[in-house]
Amino acid sequence: MDLMWKHTFGWLSLWLVSVALTGCDGSSQRGEGGVKKVQLLNVSYDPTREFYQEFNESFAAHWKATKNEEVYVEQSHGGAGKQARAVMDGLEADVITLALGYDIDVIAERTKLLPLDWQSKFPKNSAPYSSTIVFLVRKGNPKGIKDWADLEKEGIEIITPNPKTSGGARWNYLAAWGAALAKELGGMEGIRKATPEQRAAADKKARAFIESIFRKVPVLDSGARGATNSFVQRQLGDVLLTWENEAFLALKESGGDQVEVVVPKLSILAEPPVAVVDEYAKKHGTQEIAKAYLEHLYSPQGQQLAAKHFFRPNSAELISTEQMAKFAEVELFQLKDIWGSWAEAQKVHFDDGGIFDQIYQPK
Amino acid sequence: MELTLHVSLGEGSCAKQPMSRKRSYSVLPGFGLTMGYTLTYLSLIVLIPLAALIVRAASMSLEQFWAAAFNPRVMASYRITFGTSLVAALVNSVFGFIVAWSLVRYRFVGRKLLDALIDLPFAIPTAVSGIALTAIYDRNGILGHTLFQWGIKSALSPLGICIALTFISLPFVVRTLQPALEEMDGESEEAAMCLGASRWETFRRVIFPALFPSLLTGFALAFARSLGEYGSVVFISGNLPMKTEITSLLIITKFEQHDHLGATAIAIVMLVASFAILMSINGLQWYLAKKFRG
Incomplete structure (x- = not known):
């Protein structure tokens, strides 16, 4: 019995070693x-x-x-x-x-x-x-969501992942911010020409817009695919902010009779x-x-x-x-037009203690 | 299974046989060998990884540690995690008790099957529990649909977290109580009845005190298990900062933000808190057991 056990053990260890060797190759x-x-x-x-x-x-x-x-x-x-x-x-x-x-x-x-x-x-x-950031809404667009400003409507729920962990969510957030700035300052041209004071005032409005969006978010998934699942499979929310490619894929996967893609007039160029x-x-x-x-x-x-x-x-x-x-006409702005660089945008908005964190702090 | 074994051995040996210190009675190989093995094993599996955690945090200054481990968002996550875990452990202490009682005291058709079902939350991957619970308690779920209509948010809320934690920690209470219940021979109950105690008095003054230490162990295990749960909760919770974000999720989020030190600081707080809670419950249990039996 003892001998047999030793044999088994010997073979087993030999096998493990060989598996390890070939596996690590x-x-x-x-x-x-x-x-x-x-x-x-x-x-x-x-x-x-x-x-x-x-x-x-x-x-x-x-x-x-x-x-x-x-x-x-x-x-x-x-x-x-x-x-x-x-x-x-x-x-x-x-x-x-x-x-x-x-x-x-x-x-x-x-x-x-x-x-x-x-x-x-x-x-x-x-x-x-x-790619860019677009909206995915329920079939027939029952809440009439056509552009960024419609996200401020009361009584809608918005699905977007957590910008802390999801790249797509950061693009969503920055697209919304940029759209709010453009609305305040009169388009991308206005943003470029704005004085620092004008820009600061518009940033304040943009921040209020972002806050109103996140107040309507019932669940923060860690990645874009998780958010798509929340919206399509779990039927949560009225509008999903997501990558254009992800929105079209979700449309295709769901057979086209549950959701539809809405492209805003202005969005961010996501590279x-x-x-x-x-x-x-x-x-x-x-x-x-x-x-x-x-x-x-x-x-x-x-x-x-x-x-x-x-x-x-x-x-x-x-x-x-x-x-x-199939790619809708949409005016695309670049991140560097508004924030200069990713490092800057990251620091102001998404780092610990940044604007995104402040949104969730009790006032 | 391992757990059941461990608990029943611990309870049984303490209660029944007087501890024998004579070497000749020892069944296992000598004390030196087993103790050496135990220490090595525990060090490798438990102590060294935990020590590494502390070493990693040692590179932070006290202010940094404080800022990372006790800022409002993290504090909110502690409140949510400990609060929901406490609720789940309490709920299970009541209903787990009833389940264990029925399984041990009564004989009915399907008892074995029911008994086996108790282990399911142990065995299935937590993500599976998460999906299953979401299917039921989500806004469009079978139960959640009605609950949401009544204004009860059974998902995306702290209640949702409680539901998930209650689900995954049920076996701990039941499996801890079962051996203790089986051990009760019924003689003291009969004696109590004969001496004129009512049913309620018998339960309150004879049965319950005997079971209480095991119930406390079950409670502690369920509580500890809930503190660490991640997989099932992230499905059913809304994961919103300050509202429905549990500490495990926050630790992982910190990691994904490349903030290793911040994650480590929170992890250490959890480690110390869990350890302190388990120690005090164990101490209380030991004290009660001694008082009751002595």
């Missing part, structure tokens, strides 16, 4: 028939999973055709803040495709995993696609950037393929797939006019 190995197999990890934010699923297949085919290597891309999704933290804590992503530049800035500053000027490594500020995590890519020997992976996002296939998944492609000329037609 690096990201490239020879597969059958001498084709080199490569693995990439793409750490992304919440509502990109469907897009990257299809994009990864496209890239794998492209890589097989050009280099005769098999590539398997693993994806990880969640609220942008959580994802950035995971990378900082050692999730060895070869590439990161997050919701906003600030989260990648933080990784670069605190861990030196990638250079501080990461945003200059790829065209168009490393943003291969963009989710991409970057190679140099240190991890170096470690895995995947620098070349990681770069090629992100470059593929700018290729005609990449841009078409982005458009298919309702991201606004950055090279509209690569996309057919019918495909472009």
Whole structure:
């Protein structure tokens, strides 16, 4: 009995060791028939999973055709803040495709995993696609929500995730703030020309607008997908503030008879950037393929797939006019027009003790 | 299961057999070996990770720690967490008692099945509990629909948090009480009856005091379990700062904001508070057990 147990134990430990060894093995190995197999990890934010699923297949085919290597891309999704933290804590992503530049800035500053000027490594500020913030409402728009000002109506409930953890929620918040400023100061032109005093007065109004929005929020989810679920599955709220791509996806998934998309006249240009995590890519020997992976996002296939998944492609000329037609005309303002930089916006609004925190403090 | 075993062993051995200190009676390998194993194991699994938490916080100044751990938003989350946990533990102390009583004292069809069901909140992932509870208590849920019409917000409110915590902590009270109930032989009850006590008096003066230490343990375990719950609560709670944000969620939010130190400071407060509460309840239980039996 004793002997048998020892044997079992011996085999078990041997098996564990071998599993551990093969499991820890690096990201490239020879597969059958001498084709080199490569693995990439793409750490992304919440509502990109469907897009990257299809994009990864496209890239794998492209890589097989050009280099005769098999590539398997693993994806990880969640609220942008959580994802950035995971990378900082050692999730060895070869590439990161997050919701906003600030989260990648933080990784670069605190861990030196990638250079501080990461945003200059790829065209168009490393943003291969963009999006904006729109409204998703119940079918027939029973509460008549057409533009930002309608969010102030009494008796409606608004769903938006927590800006502390969700990149999309930060875009929602800033889009609403910008819209309020534009209303006060007479459009984007007015914001540019405003004197500091005028701007300060308008900021005060904008803050009141944001406060009235968050008073109507019954639940703060940690990421954009969670908020979509609250709105569509749990049937909470009258309007969901969300990414354009997420709104269209929710519309498609729900079969089009439950919700509809409402595009406001003015919204923010949201540019989710991409970057190679140099240190991890170096470690895995995947620098070349990681770069090629992100470059593929700018290729005609990449841009078409982005458009298919309702991201606004950055090279509209690569996309057919019918495909472009689904993106509604909307005046888009840029974050830097109003706040200068993400770091500034983050500090004023979302850091601890910032305006978002003050909204929830009892008066 | 482990818990049941632990509790019944603890109760039983204290109550029945006088502690034997003679070496020859020991069934397990010698004291040195078991104690060494116990210390190593506890250190690896419990003490070292907790120490790491404190080491991490040591890099903060006292002001920083104070600002991170006791600002109004965090204080509100403590109130919500401890308040709802207390409610859940109290509710379970009453209804868990009744459940344990019925399961031990009566024989009925389906008793075994019911008994097995008690463990479900232990076994299923908390996210599953969250989804299940949301399906029922949400505004469009089967029960929530009616409750919301009456103006009772059974989800997205502190009440929702209480519901989730009551659900997940029920087994702790029931499983702690069961062995103690089974241990009661009924003789003292009969004696009380024979001596002319009414049913209520028998319960109040004979049965309840004997069960009270176990009930207190069950209460403490349910309370402690509720303090740490995260998975099921975030589904049913609105997660709004100052209103329905529990401390575990706040810790995770801090982490996602890259504020590791802030998260650590809150975690330490929770650690110390939980430890203090468990210690005082254990002390009280020990005192009562001694008083009752001695």
